[in-house]
Structure formats: structure tokens, C-alpha cells
Amino acid sequence: MTVWADALIQGILLGGLYALFAAGLSLIFGIMRLVNLAHGDLIVLAAFVILTLAAWLGLDPFAATIAALPIMFVAGFALQYLLLNRTLGRDLLPPLLVTFGLSIIIENGLLELFSADSERLHAGAIETASIMLSSEISIGVAPLLTLGSAIAVIFVLNFIFYRTSLGRAFRAIADDLEIAQLMGIDHPRIFSVAMGLCFIVVTIAALYLGMRANFDPTIGPGRLLYAFEAVIIGGLGSFWGTLAGGIILGVAQTVGAQINPEWQILAGHVAFLAVLILKPRGLFPRAAD
Amino acid sequence: MTNANPMPTAQYRIETKTRASFAASVAACLLVAVLLALPAFAARDFIEDMIFVFYMAALAQCWNLLAGYAGLVSVGQQAFVGLGGYLLFALTNIAAIDPLIAIVLAGAISAVFALPTARVVFRLRGAYFAIGTWVVAEVYRLVFAQFKQLGGGTGMSLPPSITNEVFGIEWIKTLFGVSTPASRDIITYWVALLLAIATLALVYFILRSRLGLALGAIRDSEHAAESVGVDNDRVKLGIYVITAAVTGMIGALIYLQKARISPDAAFSVLDWTAYVIFIVVIGGIGTIEGPMLGTIVFYLMQRNLAGFGAWYLILLGALAIAVMLFAPKGLWGYLSERYRLVLFPIRRRLVVKNSN
Numbered sequence: 001m002t003v004w005a006d007a008l009i010q011g012i013l014l015g016g017l018y019a020l021f022a023a024g025l026s027l028i029f030g031i032m033r034l035v036n037l038a039h040g041d042l043i044v045l046a047a048f049v050i051l052t053l054a055a056w057l058g059l060d061p062f063a064a065t066i067a068a069l070p071i072m073f074v075a076g077f078a079l080q081y082l083l084l085n086r087t088l089g090r091d092l093l094p095p096l097l098v099t100f101g102l103s104i105i106i107e108n109g110l111l112e113l114f115s116a117d118s119e120r121l122h123a124g125a126i127e128t129a130s131i132m133l134s135s136e137i138s139i140g141v142a143p144l145l146t147l148g149s150a151i152a153v154i155f156v157l158n159f160i161f162y163r164t165s166l167g168r169a170f171r172a173i174a175d176d177l178e179i180a181q182l183m184g185i186d187h188p189r190i191f192s193v194a195m196g197l198c199f200i201v202v203t204i205a206a207l208y209l210g211m212r213a214n215f216d217p218t219i220g221p222g223r224l225l226y227a228f229e230a231v232i233i234g235g236l237g238s239f240w241g242t243l244a245g246g247i248i249l250g251v252a253q254t255v256g257a258q259i260n261p262e263w264q265i266l267a268g269h270v271a272f273l274a275v276l277i278l279k280p281r282g283l284f285p286r287a288a289d
Numbered sequence: 290m291t292n293a294n295p296m297p298t299a300q301y302r303i304e305t306k307t308r309a310s311f312a313a314s315v316a317a318c319l320l321v322a323v324l325l326a327l328p329a330f331a332a333r334d335f336i337e338d339m340i341f342v343f344y345m346a347a348l349a350q351c352w353n354l355l356a357g358y359a360g361l362v363s364v365g366q367q368a369f370v371g372l373g374g375y376l377l378f379a380l381t382n383i384a385a386i387d388p389l390i391a392i393v394l395a396g397a398i399s400a401v402f403a404l405p406t407a408r409v410v411f412r413l414r415g416a417y418f419a420i421g422t423w424v425v426a427e428v429y430r431l432v433f434a435q436f437k438q439l440g441g442g443t444g445m446s447l448p449p450s451i452t453n454e455v456f457g458i459e460w461i462k463t464l465f466g467v468s469t470p471a472s473r474d475i476i477t478y479w480v481a482l483l484l485a486i487a488t489l490a491l492v493y494f495i496l497r498s499r500l501g502l503a504l505g506a507i508r509d510s511e512h513a514a515e516s517v518g519v520d521n522d523r524v525k526l527g528i529y530v531i532t533a534a535v536t537g538m539i540g541a542l543i544y545l546q547k548a549r550i551s552p553d554a555a556f557s558v559l560d561w562t563a564y565v566i567f568i569v570v571i572g573g574i575g576t577i578e579g580p581m582l583g584t585i586v587f588y589l590m591q592r593n594l595a596g597f598g599a600w601y602l603i604l605l606g607a608l609a610i611a612v613m614l615f616a617p618k619g620l621w622g623y624l625s626e627r628y629r630l631v632l633f634p635i636r637r638r639l640v641v642k643n644s645n
Contacts, residue, residue, distance in 0.1 A: 035416030037364070086614055092415050096362055097570055097613045104563060104606035108599035221558065225427060228420045232413070266431040269424055273409055276421070280412040 002136045007258040008251060009137060015230075015250030016147030017212065019243040020205035021223050022230035023153055024198040026242045029231070031170050031194045032088060034095050038103035040224030042199070045106050046072055046206035047215050051119055061121040065207040069200055076199030080192040088191075103220065110217035121210035146208040150246070153201055154239045160197070161239075170194060222265075229272040235282025244284060248275075300642045305497070305634040313632040324482055328465065328475040336478050340546055342588050343481035347488040347539050348561065349568040349580035351532040354492050356566075357575035358504040359528040360511065362415075365422025366562050368406070368429045369399050369533045371555035373540025375433050378550055381451045383438065388455050389480065392541040399537025403530045411526070423558065430556035444551025452548050477546045484542060488535055492577060495531070496635040500524060508575065559602075570609050573619025577633040582621050 025039050036042075049072065054064035083102075087094035129141040161167040169190050172180040181187055209215060209223070226249060234245025249268050256267020275283065328336055348366070355361045373395040380391035406425055413421040434442040453469050461472035495501050503524045506514035515521055540561075544550050554560070564587065572583020594601045616623055624630060 033416075035420065037420070083610075091617075092360070092362060093356070093574070094613050094617065096416050096419055097566065098610050100364070100563070100566065101606040101610040101613070104559075105603050105610075108602040108606070112599040112603070221423075225420065225424055228417075229424065232417070232421075262435070266428065269428045269431070272424060273428070276409055276412050 002134070003258060004255070006137050007254045009133075009139065010143070011251030011254035012247050013139065013143035013147050013250070014254060015243075015247030016143065016150040017205070017208050017246070018226050018230045018249050019150040019246030020146070020153060020201065020208060021227035022234075022242045022246055023150070023157060023239065024201040024205070025224075025227045026231045026234075026236075026239060027157060027201065028194060028198050030237055031174050032191050034084065034088065035099075036084075037096060037099040037224065038106060038220075039202070039227055040222065041103045041106040041110075041220030042202050043206050043209060043223050044215060044217060044220045045110065046199070046203040047121070047210040048110055048114055048119070048217075050121060050203070050206060050210060054121065061123045061207055061211060065203060068203050072199040072203045073196040076202075077192045077196040080195035081188065084195065085188045085191055103224075107217050107220055114217060116216055116218065118214035118216045119210070120214050121207065123211050127211060142208070142211055146212070149204060149208065150243060153204060154243050157197075157201070157239050166190075166193065226268070229268065232282055233272055233275045235285030237286035238284050241282060241284035241286065245282070248283075302640045302642070303637050304640045305637055307631045307634055309630050310632055310634040321482075321486065325479070328478060333471050333474060336474050338588070338592070340474070340478050340481045342584055343478075343485040344539050344543055345564065345568060345587065346581060346584040347481075347485045348536065348565045349572070349584055350488045350492050350577070351536050351539075352562075352565045353569045353574060353577075353580045354495070354528060355532050357569065357579075358496070358501075358508050359525050360507060361525055361529060362419045363422040364419045364558065364562055364566075365410075365424075365426035366532075366536055366565065367556045367558055367560070368422070368426035369403070369536035370540035370543065370561040371426070371429060371433065371552070372399050372402060373537035373542075374544030374550050374555045375436075375439060376537065377541035377544050378439055378445065378447065381447065382445075388451065388545050389476075392480065392538050392545065395541035396534040396538035399540075400530050400534035402537075403533030406533075407526055407529050411522070411529075426556055426558070430552045433555070434552040440551065442552060444549065444554070446550075447545075447548040452545070455545075474546075477542065480542055481546075484535075484539060488539075489577070489581075491531070491535065493633055493635065495528075496577070500527065501635065502637075504528070564605075567605050567609050569619075570612055571619055573621030573623075573625075575618075576621050576625070577635065578625070578630075579619050579621040582624075583619070586620065 021040075021043060024042075025036065028034050028036055046068065049068045050061060050064045053059065053067050054061055057064065057067065059067065083098065084095065087098045123142070126141055126145075130138040131141065131144070132138045159167075161170055169180070169185050172183065172185060173187055173190060177187060230245035230249050231242055232245070233248050234241030234243070248271060252271035253264045253268040256270075257264035259267075324339075327339070331339075348370070352363070352366055355363055355366075373392075376395035376398055377388065377391050380386045380394055381388050386394065410418060410421045410425055433439060439445060452473055455473060455476050457476055458469065458472050461467070461475050462469065465472065465475065467475070496504065503514065503519045506517065506519050507521055507524060511521055540555070544555065568583035568587045569580050570583070571586055572581065573579025590601075590605070594604065597604075612619055618626070
């Protein structure tokens with residue numbers, strides 16, 4: 001019985017990481033209906049930025065992440081302003097294919113710069129620290145911090161969305177772009193701010209990705225799929241739904257791995273497909289489409 | 290009334306043929322004859338290169354039909370390439386069926402797999418459909434890695450007893466006086482040529498048919514198509530299943546040629562979807578000619594630049610982005626607008642003839 005309880009607890013904690021992957025994707029889709037196929041590669045890119053800053057400045061990963069945040073915000077703003085804004089319109093293909101091309105460029109650019117070797121963000125004692133719940137179940141401090149950060153990130157995103165003037169602009173654009181423009185909203189700039197915000201979430205996700213396990217330039221697409229599954233399981237348009245989706249995905253994976261270690265990823269995908277068949281709009285839908 | 294001028298009458302006809310398309314069809318017949326006879330005088334390297342060109346061209350036609358006409362932007366067609374490949378291995382190795390028959394069967398079974406797959410991924414729309422198909426392809430990869438009889442996660446090779454006993458191999462050996470592996474390549478070459486031409490013909494006739502009219506309507510406006518009585522979901526499902534069958538057959542052929550399969554290679558998003566998307570986008574999406582032109586461009590790049598590794602892929606990605614932003618109709622779109630060229634007449638034009 002305890003192994004299942006353990007799998008459940010570890011799954012919930014893993015779900016925090018997946019919710020962090022998904023929150024940025026959810027934010028961007030909610031505001032501009034853009035599905036970013038390079039999202040996973042951006043998370044890996046951010047992990048390499050943290051790694052490089054930590055090595056250059058001699059910082060621990062947490063401090064390096066704080067140093068990376070403004071850089072990544074500007075990078076996200078610039079990417080949206082200079083490239084992605086040009087792709088948005090009625091046609092579905094340009095944003096999809098441009099972000100797909102971007103995904104290939106980022107992955108191979110990282111391969112060229114950092115080689116295919118596995119890397120890791122070393123944070124010292126916190127990596128292995130844990131809290132004993134009973135003689136057989138213990139909770140790692142780092143996974144707990146991941147889940148806590150995911151909850152904090154989603155809390156802040158909700159606050160921005162529903163309590164600030166920036167959030168009002170986000171919601172206006174999401175509801176009706178043309179009317180929002182008539183009201184004087186500078187939508188290319190708002191989109192760019194949203195992407196900058198997305199990059200901040202991506203950087204936080206990258207910190208915990210890099211501390212949890214090894215990473216290399218090729219793992220981006222896998223992270224995109226987890227993020228996407230968490231968003232769809234949770235239901236479009238709801239940040240708390242995305243958190244729930246991440247946790248369900250995490251639990252499905254750890255329970256699957258408990259049955260057969262080879263089934264971890266497959267179990268997550270199967271849970272996603274099951275939700276898609278039974279509740280195509282996700283478990284906690286908010287948006288109309 | 291007799292001396293009254295006769296009313297000028299106008300005659301209307303619907304035409305698809307153009308002068309360039311007639312010339313193209315004559316040239317195409319000549320080209321096919323040359324390609325059929327190619328093994329008699331071309332080197333083996335070149336035959337192997339042409340096999341690659343043919344199957345990439347066929348994959349590109351399939352993806353173009355899905356994304357360029359039916360609005361189904363799939364990033365998961367590697368699911369059916371890998372499925373076809375694994376079916377070939379299962380049918381020849383376990384069920385002892387001749388590889389050429391196995392290719393046809395792989396197509397039929399892929400269509401059967403496509404139906405339940407469609408039921409799941411069709412619940413997602415637009416861009417979400419794209420990632421959904423990718424997830425499904427990952428599920429296929431992980432499931433096939435579980436089959437120990439098919440080599441599990443590490444994959445397996447086709448034993449020479451199967452690859453060397455393909456139907457007709459003895460006949461080729463005596464006809465051309467070549468070794469067994471070379472004659473196997475020649476058979477694969479002909480099958481690849483046949484598949485490429487058949488795919489092209491299939492796409493052409495689909496677009497000329499009622500289904501093609503419906504597809505054109507859906508491409509231009511889904512709502513308008515629905516309002517004039519097109520059953521969008523049925524049309525899309527039909528196209529999805531047809532392309533899955535063809536893609537499965539191509540996958541079986543690819544892995545007959547490679548004679549070695551592994552889950553990571555067979556379900557590779559880069560090899561079987563990213564390159565194919567690149568071909569279609571560069572060549573010109575939503576045209577029959579575009580994927581053909583794109584395949585030639587891609588083959589030339591692959592031949593001359595693939596040695597640059599990661600830089601080559603960065604270049605491909607950047608080129609695809611540039612084309613999408615600045616010339617969304619691709620190379621063929623540019624050429625056909627500039628020179629008013631149509632090689633595959635699928636567009637219906639109204640011809641008005643005034644006669645007295």
C-alpha cells in the first residue's frame with residue numbers, strides 16, 4: 001500500500017514541474033491563440049542560459065535564475081515583436097510552421113554550442129534534502145519547492161490577469177482583438193509583454209527541470225508534449241485547471257512507472273488520450289474554444 | 290423576323306486544361322519511360338538516391354493533401370511511416386508473407402489503425418490537432434518498443450533470407466546481370482517509382498473529383514463550405530484515412546530498403562515529418578507541383594549540405610521560416626504566378642465563347 005501512496009505523492013510533486021511547463025503555453029494560447037511548437041525547446045534553452053550564467057558568474061542555480069529572468073523577458077519580448085507578431089492572422093499555418101522551424105533552430109543551435117552531453121544544474125545540499133513523512137515515505141525538498149513555485153506562479157498569473165490593467169488588456173484581446181484595438185490597445189506590444197511573461201515562467205520551469213534530472217538539447221519536444229497534455233487535461237483557459245492537469249499527468253506517470261518502469265511516459269500519454277475521449281474540453285474548461 | 294440580327298449567344302464551358310498542362314503531360318510520359326529504364330544504365334548509388342527522392346516526394350504529396358487542402362496540419366505522420374515499417378517486419382518475418390504483398394497489406398492495415406486514431410485526434414482543432422497527432426505518434430513509438438518479437442526498444446534487422454527472396458529478384462539478376470543486393474535495389478526502385486506516381490495520380494484524381502471540390506471549398510473557408518452542404522468532418526476523415534494508408538505503404542517500402550528498424554528511427558519526427566513539412570513549404574503548399582519541386586530542392590540540399598550536421602538543420606529551419614513569412618506560396622507559387630504555369634490542371638476555369 002505504501003508504494004502506491006508514495007507513487008501518488010511523488011506524482012503530485014512531479015505534477016508541479018509539468019504545471020510550470022504548461023503555464024507559459026496556457027498563457028500564450030489564452031491571450032493570442034498561438035500554439036508555440038518551440039515551447040519545449042525554449043525551456044531547454046532557458047536551462048542552458050541558467051547553466052551558462054551560473055558558470056560565468058560563479059552563482060548557484062537560484063541566483064543564476066534571477067539573473068536570467070530579465071534577459072529572458074527581453075528575449076521573449078523581442079521574439080514576439082520581431083518574428084511571431086508577423087505570423088498571427090486568420091491562417092493557421094504560419095504560426096505553426098514558424099514555431100516548428102524555431103524549434104529545430106533552437107535544438108540544433110544548442111547542439112552546436114553545448115554538444116549533446118547531458119548537463120545538470122547543481123544546487124548543493126538542497127538537491128538531496130528530504131522530509132521523512134513515515135519510515136517509508138519521504139518528500140524531497142526540491143520537488144516540494146517545485147510544486148510550491150508552480151502554485152505561486154499560477155497565483156501571480158491569475159493576479160496579473162484579473163487584478164491589473166495589463167491583465168485587463170490581456171483579457172480584452174483574448175475576448176475580441178478587433179474591439180480591443182478600437183479601445184486603443186497596442187496589441188503588438190501587449191502580445192510581446194505576454195511572451196516576455198511566458199519566458200519568465202519558462203525560465204522558472206527550466207530551473208527545476210535542470211535540478212531534477214539531466215538535460216540535453218534534444219529533450220525539448222518531450223517537454224512540449226507534457227506541457228500540452230497538462231493544458232488539455234486541465235481545460236483551456238484556466239490556470240488552476242492547468243495545475244490540476246499537470247498533477248494528473250504527473251500521477252499517471254509515477255503510477256504507470258510503479259506498475260512497470262518502462263510504462264512511465266506511455267501511462268502519461270494514455271491518461272491524456274483518455275481525458276480527450278471522455279471529456280474533450282478538459283476537466284476544468286473555461287474558454288469557449 | 291428573318292432579317293433581324295441573330296442574338297449573340299454565349300457558350301459557357303468549364304475547363305481545367307491549359308496549354309502548359311498538355312505539354313507537361315507529354316513530357317511526364319517521356320520522363321516516366323526514362324525513369325523506368327534507368328536501372329539499365331544508372332549507377333547503383335544513383336538508384337539508391339532516387340529511391341529516397343521518390344519516397345520523400347510521395348510523403349510530401351500526402352502531407353500536402355492533409356495540410357494544404359484538408360486543413361489538417363499533422364506533426365504526427367511519422368506514426369504511419371513507423372507503423373508501415375513495423376507491419377512490413379511483422380508480416381514478412383512472423384507471417385512469412387512476400388515483402389511486396391506485405392507493402393500493400395501494410396497500407397490496408399494502416400488505414401484500419403487510422404480510423405480509431407482519427408476519432409481521438411479529431412477532437413482537437415487547428416494547432417492543437419497538430420500537437421495531438423504528435424502525442425499519438427509518440428504512443429505508437431512507445432507501444433512498438435514494447436514488442437519483444439519486433440526487437441523491443443533496440444530494433445531488429447530483416448534476415449537476408451527475406452530481403453533476398455523478394456518476388457522477381459532472380460529475373461532481375463539475369464536480366465541486368467547484377468548482384469543480389471543490386472537487384473534488390475532495382476526492385477525497390479521500381480516499387481518506389483510506382484508508389485510515387487500512384488500517390489501523385491491519387492492526389493490529382495482526388496482533387497479533380499467531387500471530393501476535391503469539397504476540399505477546395507474547405508481550404509478557402511470552412512464555414513462557407515459547410516453552408517453549401519459539404520460535410521467537413523467526413524471529408525477530413527476520408528483524407529486522413531487515405532493519406533494514412535499511403536503513408537503506411539511508403540513506410541513499409543522505406544524499411545524494406547533499409548532492412549533495419551528501431552522505434553526511434555521509424556517514428557522520427559525529424560525524418561518523416563519535419564523534412565516533409567520543409568519540402569512542402571519550400572516548394573509551395575496547396576499545389577501538386579510544389580511538393581515535387583520542393584523534393585528536388587531538398588534532395589540537392591541534402592546531398593551537398595548534410596555534412597554540416599546541426600548547421601544544415603539550422604539553415605533548413607531558417608529557410609522554412611523565411612519562406613513562410615515572405616513567400617507563403619513557396620517556390621512554385623512564385624514561378625506559377627510569374628510565368629502563369631499550371632502543370633497539373635486541377636483548377637476549374639470558366640471559359641466563355643462568344644459566337645454570332
